[in-house]
Amino acid sequence: MQDLGSGMLRKGCFILATAGLLLFSVGPFGWEVLTSIKPSSEIAQSPVVYVPSRVTFEHYVALFARRDFGGYLVNSAVVSSLATLLCMIAGMLAAYALAKLNIPGSPLFLVIVLAVALVPPIILLIPLYEMMRWADWINHRGALVLPYAALNLPFATLVLRAFFRQIPQDLLEAARIDGFTRVGILFKIIVPLSAPALATTAILVFVFCWNEFIFALTFITTDAYKTIPVGIAGLSGVTSPYEIPWGLISAAAVTGTLPLIVLVLIFQRRIVQGLTAGALKG
Amino acid sequence: MAEVAVEELYKIFPDHVVAVDGVSFHVRDRGFLTLLGPSGCGKSTILRLIAGLEKPSSGKVYVDGRLVNDQHPADRDVAMVFQSYALYPHMNCFDNMAVHLKLRKVPREEIQRRTRETARLLGIENLLHRKPKALSGGQRQRVALGRAIVRQPKAFLLDEPLSNLDAILRERMRGDLKALFSAMGATVIYVTHDQVEAMTMSDTIAVVRAGKIQQIGSPAEIYHNPANVFVAQFVGSPRMNFLRCTIESGRLTFGRHDLPLPRAVVSTVGLPANVLLGIRPEHLTVLREATPGALEAQADLCEPLGAFTILHLRLGENAIAALVTPEDAQMGGRRWVEFHGGKIHLFDPATEERLKY
Ligand SMILES: Nc1ncnc2c1ncn2[C@@H]1O[C@H](COP(=O)(O)OP(=O)(O)OP(=O)(O)O)[C@@H](O)[C@H]1O
Ligand SMILES: [Mg+2]
Numbered sequence: 001m002q003d004l005g006s007g008m009l010r011k012g013c014f015i016l017a018t019a020g021l022l023l024f025s026v027g028p029f030g031w032e033v034l035t036s037i038k039p040s041s042e043i044a045q046s047p048v049v050y051v052p053s054r055v056t057f058e059h060y061v062a063l064f065a066r067r068d069f070g071g072y073l074v075n076s077a078v079v080s081s082l083a084t085l086l087c088m089i090a091g092m093l094a095a096y097a098l099a100k101l102n103i104p105g106s107p108l109f110l111v112i113v114l115a116v117a118l119v120p121p122i123i124l125l126i127p128l129y130e131m132m133r134w135a136d137w138i139n140h141r142g143a144l145v146l147p148y149a150a151l152n153l154p155f156a157t158l159v160l161r162a163f164f165r166q167i168p169q170d171l172l173e174a175a176r177i178d179g180f181t182r183v184g185i186l187f188k189i190i191v192p193l194s195a196p197a198l199a200t201t202a203i204l205v206f207v208f209c210w211n212e213f214i215f216a217l218t219f220i221t222t223d224a225y226k227t228i229p230v231g232i233a234g235l236s237g238v239t240s241p242y243e244i245p246w247g248l249i250s251a252a253a254v255t256g257t258l259p260l261i262v263l264v265l266i267f268q269r270r271i272v273q274g275l276t277a278g279a280l281k282g
Numbered sequence: 283m284a285e286v287a288v289e290e291l292y293k294i295f296p297d298h299v300v301a302v303d304g305v306s307f308h309v310r311d312r313g314f315l316t317l318l319g320p321s322g323c324g325k326s327t328i329l330r331l332i333a334g335l336e337k338p339s340s341g342k343v344y345v346d347g348r349l350v351n352d353q354h355p356a357d358r359d360v361a362m363v364f365q366s367y368a369l370y371p372h373m374n375c376f377d378n379m380a381v382h383l384k385l386r387k388v389p390r391e392e393i394q395r396r397t398r399e400t401a402r403l404l405g406i407e408n409l410l411h412r413k414p415k416a417l418s419g420g421q422r423q424r425v426a427l428g429r430a431i432v433r434q435p436k437a438f439l440l441d442e443p444l445s446n447l448d449a450i451l452r453e454r455m456r457g458d459l460k461a462l463f464s465a466m467g468a469t470v471i472y473v474t475h476d477q478v479e480a481m482t483m484s485d486t487i488a489v490v491r492a493g494k495i496q497q498i499g500s501p502a503e504i505y506h507n508p509a510n511v512f513v514a515q516f517v518g519s520p521r522m523n524f525l526r527c528t529i530e531s532g533r534l535t536f537g538r539h540d541l542p543l544p545r546a547v548v549s550t551v552g553l554p555a556n557v558l559l560g561i562r563p564e565h566l567t568v569l570r571e572a573t574p575g576a577l578e579a580q581a582d583l584c585e586p587l588g589a590f591t592i593l594h595l596r597l598g599e600n601a602i603a604a605l606v607t608p609e610d611a612q613m614g615g616r617r618w619v620e621f622h623g624g625k626i627h628l629f630d631p632a633t634e635e636r637l638k639y
Contacts, residue, residue: 170368173335178429179356179385192372 029257036060036250043246059251068223069252072231077259079141079216079227080209083148087205088198090149091156096186098157099164100172110161117154124151125218132219143219144227148212152205163197164190199267207260228256283469284346284436285311286332286360291341293327293493301327303493305341309437309469309486314460316472318480319490320516325473326365328490329439332471333362346436356385361430362439365446367422369414369429375401376410379428400432403462420451427459437469444479456482477517481505489513507627511634514560514627520592523566523602525559526631534559534626537598539577544626547639557637558629565625566604568593569618576618584611595619 035043036059038052063069094113098106128147137143167190175185191198213229220226226234232252236244286309293302301324309315317325330336332343334355343350350358361382369378376397377384383393401407404424414422423443430438443459444452460483463470474480480487481501488498489512497509508514514522527534527541529550534541534557541559543550569576577597585592591611593604597619604619628637 168366168368170364170366171370173330173333173355174362174364174368174429175370176335177333177355177360177362178382184385189370189372 032250032253035246036254038247040247059247060255062248063251063255067231067235069231069255071224072226072228073255073259075141075225076210076227076256079144079148080206082141082145083152083209084202084206086145086149087152087156088202090153091160091201092186092191092198094153094157095160095164096190099161100167100169100190101182110158113154113157117158121151122214125214128215129218137219139220139222139225141225144209144212144216147215148209152208156201156205159201160194160197163194167193203264203267206263210256210260228252232256283311283467285309285313285344286346286437286469286471287344288328288332289342289344291328291331291343292339293324293331293336294339300493302331302338305490305493305495307488307495307498309471311469312464312467313486314463314468314470314472314484315486315488316474316480316484317488317490318474318477318516320475323490324493325475325490326441327493329362329441329471329473332358332437333360333439334358335362359433359436360439361433361435361437363426363430363441363443365442367414367426367446369422369425371414374411374413375406375417375425375428378414378425379410379432382429382433396432396434397428400428403431404428419446419448420455423447423455431462431466437471438463439471439473441473442475443472445474445476452479459483477519481517487517489516491516507636508560509636511558511560511629514629518562520563520603520605522560522562522627524629525561525597525600525602527557527559528555529553529557536600539598541577541621541626542623544628544639545623547628549639553628553637553639554630554632556631558631558634560627560629561602561621561625563592563603563605565622566602567620567622568595568604568606568610569620570610571618573618573620576620579617579619581613581615581617584613586611593617 034050034052037055037057038049039054039056039058042049042052097103098110103109124147132138132140132143171189171193172185175189180188210227211229212227213233216227216230217233220230232249235249235252287307289306291302291305292300294300303324305324305328307315317328319325327336331338331341332345334343334350334353338351345358345360369375370381373381379400380393380397383396388396397410398407401410404427406421406424406428409417409421409425414425417425423446427443430440444455447455456479472479472484481504484501486498487501487504489496489504491512497504497513499507504513504517508517508522511524515524525536527536529535529543530540532543532550534543536559547553567576568579568581572578579595579597579602581593581595582601583594585594586608589608590605591608593606593611595602595604595617602619628639629635630637
């Protein structure tokens with residue numbers, strides 16, 4: 001009896017904690033979604049209206065009709081994809097070398113990578129700006145792609161290295177005897193075996209690029225190349241300098257977040273664990 | 283196939299770990315050499331040096347008469363079977379076996395033909411589409427073997443390929459492998475710590491200890507003329523008995539017992555005063571009655587093995603084991619132990635080397 005009681009208590013606590021966590025993390029987004037489909041009159045109303053009296057898509061329509069939000073989406077997608085690709089390729093090569101090639105001095109290199117990863121990006125803003133001006137890359141997508149890839153490279157390298165290290169050495173040696181080149185081993189053996197790790201890392205890098213604000217704000221000034229975070233920031237004061245268009249901003253935030261959610265849901269299916277099972281005896 | 287040779291091979295890992303300490307041997311074309319030794323003695327390292335997975339600290343590796351020290355593993359054209367099998371988990375068995383041929387740009391039809399032929403040889407044709415994780419240990423082992431065979435390499439390197447199998451399967455595979463390799467006319471270097479595998483499969487055994495070859499010879503030579511105490515102990519089951527003796531007036535004396543010197547000993551000149559006598563349990567006859575020449579002993583303990591029983595006896599202060607038929611096995615009581623004169627081995631207790639006489 002007592003066991004049953006304490007078991008139920010524990011279960012109750014678990015549900016409570018989970019619910020709390022869910023509310024904490026999903027709550028703001030839910031609120032955002034609700035705001036984006038409320039008529040403007042209800043948004044600023046006091047006391048607060050939680051559930052809109054009628055659903056409206058006027059903010060979404062305005063977002064795409066009055067502003068070039070579609071363009072921002074494309075910019076974000078292009079910049080984030082290219083930066084992620086670049087970062088993953090470089091990260092894979094670095095992680096492979098660090099994890100599996102026994103290169104003298106790799107421990108020192110690892111420490112340096114870690115140190116670089118700890119530098120706050122904001123410190124780099126001014127020097128990078130100068131560099132971009134010198135390279136005439138202000139208002140060029142490369143001004144975002146390259147720094148994004150570079151900023152995420154230490155993270156990608158460290159995470160991938162940890163995963164690559166788990167791949168049995170025997171497997172790579174068998175591959176060498178079979179005649180794979182070093183690069184062949186990376187792309188034909190390691191990459192297929194670490195697909196889940198690669199997908200996870202790529203998503204995290206992509207999310208960072210997608211959400212990055214300060215570099216995007218500084219290096220891109222023409223509307224044609226702006227990314228979503230900067231685009232959203234630019235929405236304040238569109239209608240009148242004294243009014244914040246909450247409906248519009250919420251719609252933009254929801255639209256800007258949706259691609260990420262879709263991406264995670266797609267890749268979640270691909271994150272199939274246990275791919276290495278069966279390589280070794282057990 | 284081809285011959286393989288190593289010359290004065292050394293491998294010293296960081297922190298002065300001497301894994302291979304001056305190893306030389308030569309495996310003739312179609313030869314089957316087994317590296318036999320306890321765990322950590324450097325067997326795998328020797329194999330890896332031949333395969334090209336490690337660079338020797340010094341020494342030379344020859345495959346087919348060519349120095350291959352500076353060649354990449356793939357170019358040496360030797361195939362290795364790993365203890366862990368090391369099958370590619372993301373490829374099915376066919377691809378696992380065919381991968382080398384594909385990388386060598388062998389025509390597609392030939393890849394198909396050779397892979398299927400090899401699979402048929404190993405009885406795994408119906409598994410070719412499966413991934414390794416859907417196979418039993420024995421099946422994985424065959425696929426790993428197939429991956430090596432399909433290449434038709436100059437030599438096979440096998441690192442304890444049977445050690446992950448159960449006893450029955452291991453016994454069967456022992457025979458199968460031997461037949462397979464001799465039918466192919468393969469040159470094989472085989473690593474094991476199992477003396478039964480070494481004795482049954484190889485034409486030459488190299489006993490390795492702490493990175494050094496202790497003795498190299500045919501299984502019979504290793505068994506009948508062990509070069510030192512280590513080899514004598516390592517090969518043969520149950521293990522050889524050792525008795526500390528002195529040579530007194532032409533007889534081997536220990537405690538209140540004494541035995542004649544082996545007939546081969548013509549003169550005791552040059553022999554040390556103290557010697558270590560070795561005799562295998564199968565070379566002792568245990569009698570129930572006093573017999574001239576037999577030594578009186580006390581039967582202590584029986585260990586039945588089925589066909590035979592190990593009888594542990596006390597011979598004065600010395601303990602020895604004898605292999606007897608189950609009918610003769612009875613604990614307790616007096617026994618008389620007869621040493622087969624020709625089977626006595628003498629070693630120098632200081633150097634543990636076999637005494638020359
Ligand atoms: N990469 C390495 N770095 C340092 N020491 C090593 C390395 N590889 C092997 N050794 C050492 O070399 C010695 C021989 O190892 P090896 O793997 O050749 O032994 P083995 O005879 O194959 O043993 P087992 O029967 O257990 O497989 C061991 O002492 C081992 O610790
Ligand atoms: Mg080994």
